[in-house]
Amino acid sequence: MSSLKEIGERQLIKNIKKVLRPATDVRGTDDDAAVLKADGDVVVCSDVVTFDRHMPKGMTYEQFGWTAAAVNFSDIAAMGARPAGLIISLAMPDDMDENDLYDIVSGIDQCAEFCNTRVIGGDTKPGPGVISCTALGRMEGYGPMMRSGANPGDVVAITGSLGGPAAGFLAVENGIDAEDAIFSLMTPVPLVNEGMELCRCGKVTSCIDLSDGLSTAANTICEQSRCGMEIVWEFLPVSPDVDDVSIATGKSEEDMVLNWGGEYELMFTFPKEEIETLQKTGLFFSIIGHITNDDGAYLLRDDNKRRLDYGSY
Amino acid sequence: MSSLKEIGERQLIKNIKKVLRPATDVRGTDDDAAVLKADGDVVVCSDVVTFDRHMPKGMTYEQFGWTAAAVNFSDIAAMGARPAGLIISLAMPDDMDENDLYDIVSGIDQCAEFCNTRVIGGDTKPGPGVISCTALGRMEGYGPMMRSGANPGDVVAITGSLGGPAAGFLAVENGIDAEDAIFSLMTPVPLVNEGMELCRCGKVTSCIDLSDGLSTAANTICEQSRCGMEIVWEFLPVSPDVDDVSIATGKSEEDMVLNWGGEYELMFTFPKEEIETLQKTGLFFSIIGHITNDDGAYLLRDDNKRRLDYGSY
Numbered sequence: 001m002s003s004l005k006e007i008g009e010r011q012l013i014k015n016i017k018k019v020l021r022p023a024t025d026v027r028g029t030d031d032d033a034a035v036l037k038a039d040g041d042v043v044v045c046s047d048v049v050t051f052d053r054h055m056p057k058g059m060t061y062e063q064f065g066w067t068a069a070a071v072n073f074s075d076i077a078a079m080g081a082r083p084a085g086l087i088i089s090l091a092m093p094d095d096m097d098e099n100d101l102y103d104i105v106s107g108i109d110q111c112a113e114f115c116n117t118r119v120i121g122g123d124t125k126p127g128p129g130v131i132s133c134t135a136l137g138r139m140e141g142y143g144p145m146m147r148s149g150a151n152p153g154d155v156v157a158i159t160g161s162l163g164g165p166a167a168g169f170l171a172v173e174n175g176i177d178a179e180d181a182i183f184s185l186m187t188p189v190p191l192v193n194e195g196m197e198l199c200r201c202g203k204v205t206s207c208i209d210l211s212d213g214l215s216t217a218a219n220t221i222c223e224q225s226r227c228g229m230e231i232v233w234e235f236l237p238v239s240p241d242v243d244d245v246s247i248a249t250g251k252s253e254e255d256m257v258l259n260w261g262g263e264y265e266l267m268f269t270f271p272k273e274e275i276e277t278l279q280k281t282g283l284f285f286s287i288i289g290h291i292t293n294d295d296g297a298y299l300l301r302d303d304n305k306r307r308l309d310y311g312s313y
Numbered sequence: 314m315s316s317l318k319e320i321g322e323r324q325l326i327k328n329i330k331k332v333l334r335p336a337t338d339v340r341g342t343d344d345d346a347a348v349l350k351a352d353g354d355v356v357v358c359s360d361v362v363t364f365d366r367h368m369p370k371g372m373t374y375e376q377f378g379w380t381a382a383a384v385n386f387s388d389i390a391a392m393g394a395r396p397a398g399l400i401i402s403l404a405m406p407d408d409m410d411e412n413d414l415y416d417i418v419s420g421i422d423q424c425a426e427f428c429n430t431r432v433i434g435g436d437t438k439p440g441p442g443v444i445s446c447t448a449l450g451r452m453e454g455y456g457p458m459m460r461s462g463a464n465p466g467d468v469v470a471i472t473g474s475l476g477g478p479a480a481g482f483l484a485v486e487n488g489i490d491a492e493d494a495i496f497s498l499m500t501p502v503p504l505v506n507e508g509m510e511l512c513r514c515g516k517v518t519s520c521i522d523l524s525d526g527l528s529t530a531a532n533t534i535c536e537q538s539r540c541g542m543e544i545v546w547e548f549l550p551v552s553p554d555v556d557d558v559s560i561a562t563g564k565s566e567e568d569m570v571l572n573w574g575g576e577y578e579l580m581f582t583f584p585k586e587e588i589e590t591l592q593k594t595g596l597f598f599s600i601i602g603h604i605t606n607d608d609g610a611y612l613l614r615d616d617n618k619r620r621l622d623y624g625s626y
Contacts, residue, residue: 010623033356033357033358033388033389033391033392033394033448033450034356034357034358035354035355035356035392035452035457036354036355036356036357037353037354038351038352038353038354038355039351039352039353040350040351040352041348041349041350041351042348042349042351042355043346043347043348043349044346044347044349044357044398044400044434044447044449045346045347045400045434046359046400046401046402046434046435046436046445046447047402047436048402048403048404048436048438048440048443048445050404050440050441050443052440052441053438053439053440075346076346078346079346079348081346085357087357087358087359087447088359089359089360089361089445090361091361091363091443121357121358121359122359123359123360123361125361125366126366127361127363127365127366127441127443128363128365128440128441128442128443129441130361130363130404130440130441130443130445132359132361132402132443132445134357134359134400134447135346136357137346139348144348310323
């Protein structure tokens with residue numbers, strides 16, 4: 001058990017490679033750049049997670065690594081691309097125990113495996129506790145789902161249910177037993193298969209993940225598509241633990257469902273006459289509202305209509 | 314003049330976009346992922362720079378941004394790809410002045426412009442002073458130059474001269490006037506055109522940039538190509554200020570030339586009978602040694618032959 005400084009960067013990279021499943025179909029994994037075979041559109045996204053901001057109390061290093069990968073694969077999923085690889089850049093404290101680093105890398109690799117892909121390159125150096133991942137995906141001839149394609153009259157739908165990670169966070173903070181919610185916080189699932197299905201059905205007009213929360217996602221679609229959105233509170237599927245945690249902590253259920261981030265469900269829109277096509281995909285989804293000629297997102301609840309602001313996450 | 318916290322992330326992203334030249338030929342710049350048209354191999358690399366480690370005394374925020382982009386484009390150059398875009402992830406302190414952030418972004422954009430490409434996506438969030446960039450390149454039908462292709466008998470060459478950034482660093486630390494050396498430290502030039510020329514001539518067997526120093530580059534080629542290398546000290550082109558700075562500071566010239574990083578010249582190998590083809594490219598380069606059947610890199614100086622270790626950069 002040595003610190004990262006004692007081991008040195010070159011040896012660390014060798015050790016990290018032993019933790020990872022080997023990338024068999026990509027050249028350049030021993031170079032500073034990876035070479036990806038591509039025939040058509042390639043989707044690329046890159047996001048940074050930090051110990052300070054993205055490692056809630058109770059999260060293991062393995063889960064932190066998983067999360068660092070998941071936030072990127074979720075963006076690939078929202079486009080509808082098939083994951084094609086992950087590049088990782090680690091900037092970790094010199095005095096960190098080497099095994100903690102291997103746990104992070106193992107978590108990253110497990111998430112890549114879940115997404116049917118591999119780590120194809122990366123680097124490690126001393127730093128303040130930051131992981132930057134770059135996820136790659138191939139469109140395989142399909143058009144990417146953007147945030148800018150929603151049209152008035154379209155239906156708004158989401159996969160899965162809402163508020164789980166928020167409830168999980170509050171449960172950990174307050175020592176409440178809420179296993180499912182805590183799991184959803186600690187192991188965010190990037191919906192890559194769901195994204196591919198939605199994209200390939202050809203009828204989805206826009207898509208975004210909920211990593212910054214429902215309100216922010218709704219406003220982003222409105223801004224990029226230059227439209228409005230009405231969401232009906234009663235239509236929103238709420239995760240099972242949210243109610244209990246709300247009662248136990250006095251925190252607003254509505255706030256947990258609308259304004260917290262850390263959700264990785266997909267929000268998407270499609271013309272309402274295409275509902276059968278969407279149902280035929282076999283995906284579970286809930287219709288939560290529709291697109292209007294207005295601008296900005298609104299919530300309908302108990303016969304009131306109020307503006308939804310961007311969340312603060 | 315506000316701090317980043319006062320402005321908020323969404324407004325910051327809007328302001329940053331005003332600093333950047335718009336990306337006209339790429340979809341997805343308002344999404345979390347960018348979509349790149351590709352027809353053949355795509356090269357991707359990602360690297361993190363931090364205030365602590367990569368911002369030497371005297372470096373401006375603009376130069377720091379340039380550097381963050383340059384380290385990535387240099388990896389693209391070493392492969393021989395044509396730059397196709399840059400994705401930036403900023404994790405900056407909440408109390409940072411907004412103008413400093415725009416200076417960073419402007420430096421990034423200027424480096425992208427130097428490389429004939431654009432910023433095609435990115436994100437900003439609070440963090441410890443870290444920039445992660447992902448550079449993309451297209452091979453356009455040419456085979457990428459790897460680190461693994463050097464063969465015994467090949468000639469070893471480098472573009473440009475050595476030791477400038479090391480001399481620049483020591484000059485700043487010790488208040489020595491060495492304008493060119495300091496400039497080479499503060500504004501590393503990614504040799505993308507040179508990399509493309511080398512790749513397209515079809516005769517280069519391996520290539521690497523010197524960002525971790527000559528010794529490390531030489532050992533990396535040896536390790537990846539399973540060969541040895543002999544470098545002749547007298548053949549090494551030394552930057553003009555190195556001698557003066559060495560005398561003024563008492564620091565070893567050999568150490569500055571061999572073991573410091575921050576150089577962005579390219580080291581490459583080719584069969585010696587192809588020297589004319591290489592000369593016809595019009596590139597300026599110096600032959601510094603050759604590839605052997607041995608393993609590891611060696612320096613020949615004054616009739617002595619000694620092992621070159623990996624540098625410590």
